[in-house]
Amino acid sequence: MEAYSIFSDTIADMTWPAVEEAASRHVPILVPVAVIEQHGPHLPLGTDTYGAHLLCSLVRRELAAMGIECVVAPPFYYGMNLTTGMFPGSLSISSGTMRAVLQETIQNYARWGFAKQLIINHHGDPEHNRAIVETIKALRAQGIGATYVVGGIVQEFIDTAYEAVFHRRLPLEGDEIIRAVDSPATIAARASLTRSSLSFDVHAGERETSMIMRWYPELLGKETDIGELRPVPDSIRAFQEAESTGRWRELSPLGYIGDPAAAGPDNGELYSLEAADIAAAIASSIRS
Ligand SMILES: [Zn+2]
16 A cells, blocks of 8 residues: 555554664754644645645655665644634644643754754744754754755745844854755756746745646545635735735735745656755765
8 A cells, every 4th residue: 555644655554673773873863843833725724734744845855866775754834823723623722831741852863873863844934944943953952963954946945034024144054054055957957937917925825736737636625616716915014914914814815925826746756856955055064
């Protein structure tokens, strides 16, 4: 039977002796981090969790092809959803709870012997990202090499959203953060695949819809004709106003920000290219 599972390719599908063996060689562990969150009328709540798991899985394979072994942790998916918390399905926990659980799970990985714990996150909420940053800072103070790997589809969005709310860049320095560099192939693919004239793709829009179409087509909502979904919002200003006043659901009653109708399975292939960029950045950081 083909396993349909966010445990596939992770240590959750390994035996303990296999985990002990990998940990004894101090290979890095990739930690997918996301949330359960409403993603419009057409995508599952787990969209970000699938995205983080997919990226880690693809990155692991890319690294293996370069002769670098790593393992993947089970996805961490209880995070913070302040901006879409008014929708049923957006599961949100407090910052303190998130930091405690993320920190303690990563302490386990370090104790077992995984020398680098590389967080790959797929959720742009600024408070969620602040919790990740503070977790990394706390772990570093304990001598644990937790690292934020920022790349691919969420790189620009995480930086932009964080800066808009906290008026500064992600406060991570040195080897606390690994930034992927887009390859020419990624840049070209991204430019050519964005068919929408609306350059505003924040949530359950073209890119995430394309990801689900390409990698998890059976999870697309059956009741919605995606081609009929109109772009939301009309302007960036309308979005910023809705964000700052908490009127997200008034702006987008269906729960997406972007242009899902522009999506297609080919666009979802971008994840492979971006995973290659992330793997290259991890490889150069490990080898330096
Ligand atoms: Zn998402």
